[in-house]
Amino acid sequence: MRLIKNTKKNIKLPHKDTIQRIFIFFSLITAITLILSINFIPGRTILKTGDVAPRNITASETIEYVDKKATEKLKEDTARLTREIYSLNLASIENVEKELFDFFSDLDSLRNKFYAATEKQIDVNNEKGNFGIAWTDDFKKINEKYSVNIEDTIFIDIVKLDKLSFNEVQRNSRMSLKNTMQQGIKESDINLAKEQIVNDIKTISTNQLNAAVTGTIVENFLKPSLFLDLEATQLKKQEAISAVRDVKDVIRKDQIIVRKGEIINDNHIEKLEALGLQNPTKRTKDIIGLFLVNTILIILLNLYIFTYHRNIFEDINKIVLLGVIYLITILLAKIVSQISGYIIPVAFASMLITIALDSRLALWVTFLISVNIGFIFLGDIDYMIVALAGGLLSVFSIRKAIQRSSLTRAGLLIAAFNVVSITALGMIHGTPSEFIIQNSAWGILNGFISAILTIGTLPFLETFFDISSSFRLMELTNPNQPLLKQLLVGAPGTYHHSVVVGNLAEAAIEEIGGNSLLARVGAYYHDVGKLKRPYFFAENQEAYKNIHDDLEPSLSALVIASHVKEGVEMARKYKLPKSVVDIINQHHGTGLISYFYHRALQSNGDKSNEVNEESYRYSGPKPQSKEAGVILLADMLEAEARTLNNPTVSRIKTLAQNVISRNLVNGQLDDCDLTLKELNKIKEVFSRILTGMFHNRVEYPDEELINKLKKERVQGENINKKQPETSTKSNKIEKNITSGNETNKSKKNK
Numbered sequence: 001m002r003l004i005k006n007t008k009k010n011i012k013l014p015h016k017d018t019i020q021r022i023f024i025f026f027s028l029i030t031a032i033t034l035i036l037s038i039n040f041i042p043g044r045t046i047l048k049t050g051d052v053a054p055r056n057i058t059a060s061e062t063i064e065y066v067d068k069k070a071t072e073k074l075k076e077d078t079a080r081l082t083r084e085i086y087s088l089n090l091a092s093i094e095n096v097e098k099e100l101f102d103f104f105s106d107l108d109s110l111r112n113k114f115y116a117a118t119e120k121q122i123d124v125n126n127e128k129g130n131f132g133i134a135w136t137d138d139f140k141k142i143n144e145k146y147s148v149n150i151e152d153t154i155f156i157d158i159v160k161l162d163k164l165s166f167n168e169v170q171r172n173s174r175m176s177l178k179n180t181m182q183q184g185i186k187e188s189d190i191n192l193a194k195e196q197i198v199n200d201i202k203t204i205s206t207n208q209l210n211a212a213v214t215g216t217i218v219e220n221f222l223k224p225s226l227f228l229d230l231e232a233t234q235l236k237k238q239e240a241i242s243a244v245r246d247v248k249d250v251i252r253k254d255q256i257i258v259r260k261g262e263i264i265n266d267n268h269i270e271k272l273e274a275l276g277l278q279n280p281t282k283r284t285k286d287i288i289g290l291f292l293v294n295t296i297l298i299i300l301l302n303l304y305i306f307t308y309h310r311n312i313f314e315d316i317n318k319i320v321l322l323g324v325i326y327l328i329t330i331l332l333a334k335i336v337s338q339i340s341g342y343i344i345p346v347a348f349a350s351m352l353i354t355i356a357l358d359s360r361l362a363l364w365v366t367f368l369i370s371v372n373i374g375f376i377f378l379g380d381i382d383y384m385i386v387a388l389a390g391g392l393l394s395v396f397s398i399r400k401a402i403q404r405s406s407l408t409r410a411g412l413l414i415a416a417f418n419v420v421s422i423t424a425l426g427m428i429h430g431t432p433s434e435f436i437i438q439n440s441a442w443g444i445l446n447g448f449i450s451a452i453l454t455i456g457t458l459p460f461l462e463t464f465f466d467i468s469s470s471f472r473l474m475e476l477t478n479p480n481q482p483l484l485k486q487l488l489v490g491a492p493g494t495y496h497h498s499v500v501v502g503n504l505a506e507a508a509i510e511e512i513g514g515n516s517l518l519a520r521v522g523a524y525y526h527d528v529g530k531l532k533r534p535y536f537f538a539e540n541q542e543a544y545k546n547i548h549d550d551l552e553p554s555l556s557a558l559v560i561a562s563h564v565k566e567g568v569e570m571a572r573k574y575k576l577p578k579s580v581v582d583i584i585n586q587h588h589g590t591g592l593i594s595y596f597y598h599r600a601l602q603s604n605g606d607k608s609n610e611v612n613e614e615s616y617r618y619s620g621p622k623p624q625s626k627e628a629g630v631i632l633l634a635d636m637l638e639a640e641a642r643t644l645n646n647p648t649v650s651r652i653k654t655l656a657q658n659v660i661s662r663n664l665v666n667g668q669l670d671d672c673d674l675t676l677k678e679l680n681k682i683k684e685v686f687s688r689i690l691t692g693m694f695h696n697r698v699e700y701p702d703e704e705l706i707n708k709l710k711k712e713r714v715q716g717e718n719i720n721k722k723q724p725e726t727s728t729k730s731n732k733i734e735k736n737i738t739s740g741n742e743t744n745k746s747k748k749n750k
Helices: 015-037 068-081 090-119 133-146 152-160 163-183 187-204 208-221 230-243 266-274 282-308 316-336 346-356 359-376 381-397 405-429 433-464 470-476 482-490 492-512 516-525 553-573 578-586 594-610 626-641 649-665 676-693 703-715 723-749
Strands: 063-066 086-088 226-228 248-251 256-258
Touching (some): 015 282, 015 316, 063 266, 068 230, 090 133, 133 152, 152 208, 163 208, 187 208, 282 359, 346 359, 346 381, 381 433, 433 470, 492 516, 492 676, 553 578, 553 594, 578 626, 626 649, 626 676
Antiparallel strands (some): 063 248
């Protein structure tokens, strides 16, 4: 159950945003198609059987071509042997259940009519001792209504059943019929199913009459529920046909297909067609095909992002970043494919997307890029497998990385994994050992290139696209960061407060499954706006006079509220990520500056109704993310916890609950999508951490005094005139130490 009533977002995008997205995706599809089609098809010469070759024709690439006749025969045999698929028709089952329900309703009406006539002592039999004509007409109508053929004797048996037996028949009929049809019955198996269901009914009925009646009813209503699914069967056959490996022969790069002056035969034509040299319009078709395939892939990617990553879909900046990474990877693949397909750094894109956007999105994009690599090598699955395996591994290896050194370790892992993949594929295909070693070397180089490219590219993408990667966030936690250093020197109280809020927020977000690193960084910087006027805030006033004592409440509230806007300005000046800037802007929501609001009410006295409450509120917006919502709660709780005179466990828990409840009632958590369960976890984490912060300590004795007492005892000298005072202090120290030890023992025993 959600804590906050979620307002439905209007998924209809503004016209401008829609055009931008269409343009981005269309440009990406076009660019990828053009890259893949460069030198995709060599020049062509149209020849016929019996012609004389005008020149030597050589293969521009190594390809495998298909023995069409053998392959076609194999596919036909596979299609013929593929089993048909039958699907369960739930609508048929529902219709039968409804008819059976209505059938028993009609029977129940007949029974009521029969018992009513019996109670009035009306003769329901005809002169032959059977049910009258009116009753047999009713039986006939029921048979016609439900298209069944139940004998009058069965109807009579049903009508004469007592209520308990009637209910049993109805229950067993419906249950048996439903269970049997749900198991699936073909038209050809209907008779066998009837026999089986009648036998089953005998075992669950209390007497033979009930069993006979139930069996007759079920036999009449039982219908086939499994029907031949022509579409699925055809699809299965197509899948089976698609899985058939073509009978292939190999044409090597630079191999002479036909020599100058040689007579062209069917074998030549087959090889020329395999190389695509016989169709002058094929190049255009190839490009159109590539364009359509990539359109499908990009549409699928678009749908995936729209469905599962709406925040990325609505951010044009992130969409452009994804397109740039995708396009750069395809371009690199096309370039290095001239050397070896095993050196294509797909893991580079996988790691960048994982760090900058989302690990699940990285998995999907890795798959799409691997498909495009298949086009570069004309469907060679080995390169696709190695690229896909290395890319997926890189996602898992850095999914939770927070240091750039993790990328180096990921590169080593990818290199090792590539060697294993290449060796395994080489063993499957019987590749000579020297080629396996050579390809493995390319695979090792792939891992290092992927790591180097990621390390070198990531800082530029972080800055240019304003990405809050885990590495960038981790760097922002360094106290030597300029803004944090200013906060430490210029507003030490605020700095300490921010660190405590960071600890609270990070632990709470970690508990509920959010971005704990973002929560910590956001908490560290959430109050940087206080650097403008640090002594206007209580934590920085120390022993100085409270400046607000001499100011009007409205002016004080204005100054206090301004630290949010000023914090946003400073964060942008120091180029903090947008996600951190948003937290700074939202960490007070539209909350009331209650202290100065109440002062204003008191100072206005009878004119308190003239005090405008909106003038004493933060400008907002309310927290839009879980991280911002937790920081709002942690910020308020940390400040209020300092006012507790005796911060016991129960008082801290009560305070945490009050802070959460107050913001919940005031609507400050409406937009951050926190649930009741998550808020309860947050309360427990806050209470645990604050209890640890405010625990009682044993008073430590003065070291100099202890040394003096030891010296006096060793020397055995008499204490001077101050001895009584010293002795008193000594006793007090020993008492404190003893008391502390006893307290610690007591806690340990508990």
